[in-house]
Each structure stands twice: as structure tokens, then as C-alpha cells.
Amino acid sequence: MxxxxxxxxxxxxxxxxxxxxxxxxxxxxxxxxxxxxxxxxxxxxxxxxxxxxxxxxxxxxxxxxxxxxxxxxxxxxxxxxxxxxDQDVDSLARKIAIERSKREIQPTLRVLEDVRNFDENDSSEAQKFKQKTQELYDFVSRADTMLEKITNQKENWVTKTIMKLMT
Amino acid sequence: MxxxxxxxxxxxxxxxxxxxxxxxxxxxxxxxxxxxxxxxxxxxxxxxxxxxxxxxxxxxxxxxxxxxxxxxxxxxxxxxxxxxxDQDVDSLARKIAIERSKREIQPTLRVLEDVRNFDENDSSEAQKFKQKTQELYDFVSRADTMLEKITNQKENWVTKTIMKLMT
DNA sequence: TTAAAGTTTCAATAATATGTGAAAGTTTTT
DNA sequence: AAAAACTTTCACATATTATTGAAACTTTAA
Missing domain, CATH: 1.10.10.10 (Winged helix-like DNA-binding domain superfamily/Winged helix DNA-binding domain)
Incomplete structure (x- = not known):
């Protein structure tokens, strides 16, 4: 080639x-x-x-x-x-993580919070909805915390994390 | 509402x-x-x-x-x-991770490997290219390893990881 | 075996996202 | 101050991707 x-x-x-x-x-x-x-x-x-x-x-x-x-x-x-x-691949990943969190994840979390405040309604449908949106909220915010971790460290977080897990 | x-x-x-x-x-x-x-x-x-x-x-x-x-x-x-x-949000994330790795990340890694085998050429441009594609390869495979971690654990990897990091 | 109930496929169409290029805008030089 | 060198904007064109709907296909029940 x-x-x-x-x-x-x-x-x-x-x-x-x-x-x-x-x-x-x-x-x-x-x-x-x-x-x-x-x-x-x-x-x-x-x-x-x-x-x-x-x-x-x-x-x-x-x-x-x-x-x-x-x-x-x-x-x-x-x-x-x-x-x-920017020449540093890790810093690149960090910046992308910050921006995508700000632009996409945060607004989604806000909606997931909002959406559970509907007028009282105890149908099983409404119950299930509350439960699942809660689960999704928890999951998405956990994922976001991970991104934040990448964000706040100068040092390469990914490598560090993997090292910890491998020991 | x-x-x-x-x-x-x-x-x-x-x-x-x-x-x-x-x-x-x-x-x-x-x-x-x-x-x-x-x-x-x-x-x-x-x-x-x-x-x-x-x-x-x-x-x-x-x-x-x-x-x-x-x-x-x-x-x-x-x-x-x-x-x-599938009702389990974590298992959902796991499956998506596996599929996206298989469909997108693996092929990209293959290309990143391939692309460094070009005919000898020691221009600074070619040198830089080799260096950066190597860095990207390393980064992408680290990211992929993370996904694999999510994949291979029954237990919730994200939470576990965050716990480790917080201690 | 054939009609009924349902599902899938795919060419045509619609919606969306991207890209173009020329005009308008900006900054610098003379 | 006006021409030159360059950048940005934006209405329009193009390309890409998603959606429709009707025909073809499959399965079940009578």
C-alpha cells in the first residue's frame, strides 16, 4: 500500500x-x-x-x-x-466527554426527572413507568459520573481504572 | 402534567x-x-x-x-x-456494548492496524501518521477493553468501578 | 385446500442532514 | 480610503437515511 x-x-x-x-x-x-x-x-x-x-x-x-x-x-x-x-488523544476524549454530557446527557436527565411528576395516577402502567424512568435515571447518571471521572483527571483515567480492575 | x-x-x-x-x-x-x-x-x-x-x-x-x-x-x-x-437496564447496556464493539470498534481497529503497513516512506508526514494511528489504536483498544469489562460481568460493572475509585 | 390472520419485503416517497458557492463581511496592506 | 486577501454566512442543491404502504409471503384454522 x-x-x-x-x-x-x-x-x-x-x-x-x-x-x-x-x-x-x-x-x-x-x-x-x-x-x-x-x-x-x-x-x-x-x-x-x-x-x-x-x-x-x-x-x-x-x-x-x-x-x-x-x-x-x-x-x-x-x-x-x-x-x-489538540495532539493529546486522552485530552481529546476528555473534551468530547464534557461536551456530550453537557449537550445530551444533562438535558436527558432533566427530562427523566420531570417526567415522573405527573398527576396522581395509580394504574399499573403509571407505576411501571415511574419505576423504569427511575431506573433509567439512575443508569444514565452513573454513566455520566463515569464521564465526569474521565473529565476531572489530568492523568489517564481509563488506563488507571483498568489497572485497578486487573489487580 | x-x-x-x-x-x-x-x-x-x-x-x-x-x-x-x-x-x-x-x-x-x-x-x-x-x-x-x-x-x-x-x-x-x-x-x-x-x-x-x-x-x-x-x-x-x-x-x-x-x-x-x-x-x-x-x-x-x-x-x-x-x-x-429485556427488563434489566444493565443487561441492556451490556448487550449494546457487545454489539457496537463487534460492529464498529473491531473493524476500526483492523483498519488502524492495516493502515500502518505502507511502503517505506520516511517523510515527516509518514512518521507522524504512524505515530498518531498507533496512539489512536491504543486508545480505541483501551476503550474497547472497558466495554468488554461491562460485557463479561454479570454484576453491575459501572457501580463496582465507581465504588473502587471512590475509596 | 383455501380463506383468514398475520408478517415481511421493498420500491417509491418523505424527511433530515450535509454540502455548495456566491455574496456579504472582515481585516490588513498600500 | 479603497483594494486585496481572506473568512463567514446562508439560501439553495444534493446526498443520505428513514418511512410508508401495498403486494408477496407465511402460517394457522376451518
């Missing part, structure tokens, strides 16, 4: 993985491209490499910056903006 | 959460509906409650059965098939 080919396949695969986990394909690809680039890239270069339009590149780069995993860089003497990705 | 309303909102929210995590909305909703139903439901009842077509119901129920989180039930003397959801 040629290097170019390998790179191509990697960008494709990573993009596909992204979509399966709720991150849009192009965004995942831009991020992947920046991760493997020794130097920061201009928007032109990104457009060229991924064959995408300026608008698309601009929007998704902004998205990545909002997620806090890509930075703008200004090169001295250069007008153009360059972009670089 | 009325019970009916609460139920409605729950089904909506759970469906939305599903889409954000790569599970199709209807599938998530059917599953949610079965979770909170005291009795198993026929396809008719599901169609009615979620206002979806027969085809849609059939396809997504099959999907849920493939994932191993919904079962068919035959009531004695009844012709029609009834469906019920």
Missing part, C-alpha cells in the same frame, strides 16, 4: 466511525487530518485534501473550535489562519 | 437521545415503549402508540431482536406475536 492510500483509508474510516457515534463525517475527517499533520493547515489545504467546499470547511472548523479540540494559529508574517488539532 | 403527556415526552426524548448516539429514532422509541409497558405489546399496539407504519414497525422490531434486546412472545391461544423488552 502507498502512504497516500493509507492516509486516504484512514480518513475515510475515521469519518465513518464519527457518523456512527453522532459526529458528522466531515468534522471527524477534518479533525483526523489535523491530527496526523505534522504542521498546521490552512483552510485551503484542508479543502484540497478532503475535496470539500469552503463553506463546509469553514462551518466544520468552527464546530471543532467550539468543541475545543481544534485551534486557530496565526503564523508570523502570514495573513492566513492555520488550524491545528 | 398528565400521565399521557409524560409518557409522550419520555418517548420523544429517548428517541432523540438514540439518534444522537447512532441508534435510529424509531428503534429507540419502540424499545422505550416496550420497557415501560407492564405487558408485552402486539405490533398493532406499537404502531398505534407511536403512530408508525406496519413496515416501519416490522423492520425496527426485527432490528431490536437482532440486537438481542427485544423478544417475541407467543400467547397461548393467540395467533398474533407479542413483543417484550
Amino acid at each position: 502507498e502512504f497516500k492510500e493509507a492516509k486516504e483509508q484512514f480518513l475515510q474510516t475515521w469519518g465513518a466511525l464519527g457518523s456512527q457515534w453522532g459526529i458528522n463525517k466531515t468534522m471527524a475527517q477534518i479533525h483526523a487530518l489535523l491530527m496526523i499533520s505534522p504542521d498546521s493547515l490552512s483552510m485551503e489545504e484542508i479543502m484540497e485534501e478532503l475535496q470539500i467546499s469552503r463553506g463546509n470547511a469553514s462551518m466544520n472548523l468552527r464546530g471543532l473550535i467550539d468543541w475545543g479540540i481544534v485551534y486557530k494559529e496565526y503564523k508570523p508574517g502570514e495573513r492566513r489562519e492555520y488550524f491545528k488539532a | 398528565e400521565f399521557k403527556e409524560a409518557k409522550e415526552q419520555f418517548l420523544q426524548t429517548w428517541g432523540a437521545l438514540g439518534s444522537q448516539w447512532g441508534i435510529n429514532k424509531t428503534m429507540a422509541q419502540i424499545h422505550a415503549l416496550l420497557m415501560i409497558s407492564p405487558d408485552s405489546l402486539s405490533m398493532e399496539e406499537i404502531m398505534e402508540e407511536l403512530q408508525i407504519s406496519r413496515g416501519n414497525a416490522s423492520m425496527n422490531l426485527r432490528g431490536l431482536i437482532d440486537w438481542g434486546i427485544v423478544y417475541k412472545e407467543y400467547k397461548p391461544g393467540e395467533r398474533r406475536e407479542y413483543f417484550k423488552a
Whole structure:
């Protein structure tokens, strides 16, 4: 396999993985491209490499910056903006965890809480509903606590955890 | 809030959460509906409650059965098939973890391995590529090991883990 | 064996999500 | 201050994914 080919396949695969986990394909690809680039890239270069339009590149780069995993860089003497990705995979995971919790899990927990305050109704249907939404609430908040753990540690939490479990 | 309303909102929210995590909305909703139903439901009842077509119901129920989180039930003397959801939230999480690992993570790991065997090329670009794909490989397989942990324990792994970390 | 009751499939359609490109906006240089 | 270099926005186009509904299929009961 040629290097170019390998790179191509990697960008494709990573993009596909992204979509399966709720991150849009192009965004995942831009991020992947920046991760493997020794130097920061201009928007032109990104457009060229991924064959995408300026608008698309601009929007998704902004998205990545909002997620806090890509930075703008200004090169001295250069007008153009360059972009670089956070280089640390663990810090990447941490940031994604924080954001997804904030954007998706917290709102879901709020709804799960709300939804149990309906007017008195003691049908078995209502009973079961209360019970299951409670269970889901407990489960989701446990999962969220895990994400928080990842979040609050500088050190790599995943490895540490696995070490503990293996002993 | 009325019970009916609460139920409605729950089904909506759970469906939305599903889409954000790569599970199709209807599938998530059917599953949610079965979770909170005291009795198993026929396809008719599901169609009615979620206002979806027969085809849609059939396809997504099959999907849920493939994932191993919904079962068919035959009531004695009844012709029609009834469906019920796995009632245990932890076992649900376990099954989803197994399937997503098999369907998404394993293939990605294979690509990440493959992609580093390109023809000799010692450009800094190629070096960086090798390094980052290695780091990603390590990270993804660590994450996968975590999922496997969830998978191989009867007992609730998440709670156990958090307990360990808190002591 | 055939009608009835039910389920599945799949081509057509609808809904949603993504991407484009040109115009508008911004900043820097001359 | 106005032209050049670049970025952002957004209405529209395209692609992707989900849904429908009717026909085909399967199973059971009479």
C-alpha cells in the first residue's frame, strides 16, 4: 500500500466511525487530518485534501473550535489562519466527554426527572413507568459520573481504572 | 402534567437521545415503549402508540431482536406475536456494548492496524501518521477493553468501578 | 385446500442532514 | 480610503437515511 492510500483509508474510516457515534463525517475527517499533520493547515489545504467546499470547511472548523479540540494559529508574517488539532488523544476524549454530557446527557436527565411528576395516577402502567424512568435515571447518571471521572483527571483515567480492575 | 403527556415526552426524548448516539429514532422509541409497558405489546399496539407504519414497525422490531434486546412472545391461544423488552437496564447496556464493539470498534481497529503497513516512506508526514494511528489504536483498544469489562460481568460493572475509585 | 390472520419485503416517497458557492463581511496592506 | 486577501454566512442543491404502504409471503384454522 502507498502512504497516500493509507492516509486516504484512514480518513475515510475515521469519518465513518464519527457518523456512527453522532459526529458528522466531515468534522471527524477534518479533525483526523489535523491530527496526523505534522504542521498546521490552512483552510485551503484542508479543502484540497478532503475535496470539500469552503463553506463546509469553514462551518466544520468552527464546530471543532467550539468543541475545543481544534485551534486557530496565526503564523508570523502570514495573513492566513492555520488550524491545528489538540495532539493529546486522552485530552481529546476528555473534551468530547464534557461536551456530550453537557449537550445530551444533562438535558436527558432533566427530562427523566420531570417526567415522573405527573398527576396522581395509580394504574399499573403509571407505576411501571415511574419505576423504569427511575431506573433509567439512575443508569444514565452513573454513566455520566463515569464521564465526569474521565473529565476531572489530568492523568489517564481509563488506563488507571483498568489497572485497578486487573489487580 | 398528565400521565399521557409524560409518557409522550419520555418517548420523544429517548428517541432523540438514540439518534444522537447512532441508534435510529424509531428503534429507540419502540424499545422505550416496550420497557415501560407492564405487558408485552402486539405490533398493532406499537404502531398505534407511536403512530408508525406496519413496515416501519416490522423492520425496527426485527432490528431490536437482532440486537438481542427485544423478544417475541407467543400467547397461548393467540395467533398474533407479542413483543417484550429485556427488563434489566444493565443487561441492556451490556448487550449494546457487545454489539457496537463487534460492529464498529473491531473493524476500526483492523483498519488502524492495516493502515500502518505502507511502503517505506520516511517523510515527516509518514512518521507522524504512524505515530498518531498507533496512539489512536491504543486508545480505541483501551476503550474497547472497558466495554468488554461491562460485557463479561454479570454484576453491575459501572457501580463496582465507581465504588473502587471512590475509596 | 383455501380463506383468514398475520408478517415481511421493498420500491417509491418523505424527511433530515450535509454540502455548495456566491455574496456579504472582515481585516490588513498600500 | 479603497483594494486585496481572506473568512463567514446562508439560501439553495444534493446526498443520505428513514418511512410508508401495498403486494408477496407465511402460517394457522376451518
